[in-house]
Amino acid sequence: MESTKERIIEAAVHLFNTNGYSGTSIREIAKKAKVNVAHISYYFTNKAGLQEYLLAVFLEEYLSVLEQIYKKMNMLSAQECVILTVNNVMKFHRENRQLARYVYREITLDTTLVREVMTTYLMKEKYYLQLFFEKGKKNKEFQPISIPLAVMQLKSMISMPFLQAQYLAEVWHVMPYETQTVDQYQKKIIEWLEHSVFSGSGLDKIAL
Template sequence: MDDRIKTKQKVIEAAISLFNVQGFTGTSVREIAKRANVNAALVSYYFGSKKGLLEQLMTKFLEGYVHVIEQAIERSKHDQLSSKECLLHAIENILIYQQENHNLARFIHREITLDTVLVRELMTTYLMKEKHLFHVIIEKGMAEEEFNRQPIDFIVMQLRGMLIMPYLHPQYIREVYHLIPHERFFLEKYMDYLTRWVEDYICNEQSSSLYSSRKMLLIRP
């Protein structure tokens, strides 16, 4: 990794740390530069402005978020997996992605709750695509009678809430439940629960029984 990439990464890590504690508006470029131990002019050089830095952070995270769902769909096509297996892989991919980027995930999910021009644009670009991809998986499962027929929008809303909640509110989970969302133990237990939720709430009885009789590796080593 050359010096320019290292410097840029230091700025990104400093910004994520400060944004999480002080918020975007409460953090200055000077503070970011000081935390990163770089000249303040470099923040503008690499990102144009603090707003440009925010946009890059949010865009990169959401691109990666959507990409892991796409990967699950492509894998299901290649390996001829069922819709349930595809959905579970998508869920697993999202949890792992957020765990690997837990500090950034917390900030981005929190920022998405604000009504700004940037957030509206990102919702139109990425969160609408997330919705579409989940619709594709669930509609296929319903068409093949693997999933029970029910309002897909409500399924996606409930599923998204369960997927992002641990990474939007890690402090709540730590203080109230004494669990740490970015640890492997939490990921394994939570994935186990979400697997049962998919089987009990989305799948019909026949497909649930079929899945229980098959072995599938969840949670990559």
């Protein structure tokens, strides 16, 4: 039963990425997953239910990555919190790269579902990231920065390889899903943090 559900999810993610949500039918998903249309109805009710499931599962797991860092916040410096965020979130994205690509592209659209996502999952994301930056600013671990701008910049950099995969591949000839590429990209993000956000205090204590 679980294998059937997983095949439906994999087929849907592939087709939504390739043809778009509107350009994909339930029958096409069922055909690619090698299941009956009834199976999709059983697990997800309809195509809209399947889409909502994909967004919710991805964002819940993503938020759990941030929540684990938040739970350790009192034992970590702000710099450690932010570096862990970069490393752990990039790892999560790489492990779920096709779904990440679909979700990030989908939430650029103005739909009722996306607005619901914004007011739940993405507001929580903002909350966690703001806390990390506010702690750094308060403890003078960070330079005098605009916290909203820093949060938006960090979020943009983390999502870039998955939101703009085709752009990176075609224009920059970079394969954004390759482990080596992602590792190098992570280091560049941390270099940006060191030069533009971190004050320098405490960096020697962090294992990068």
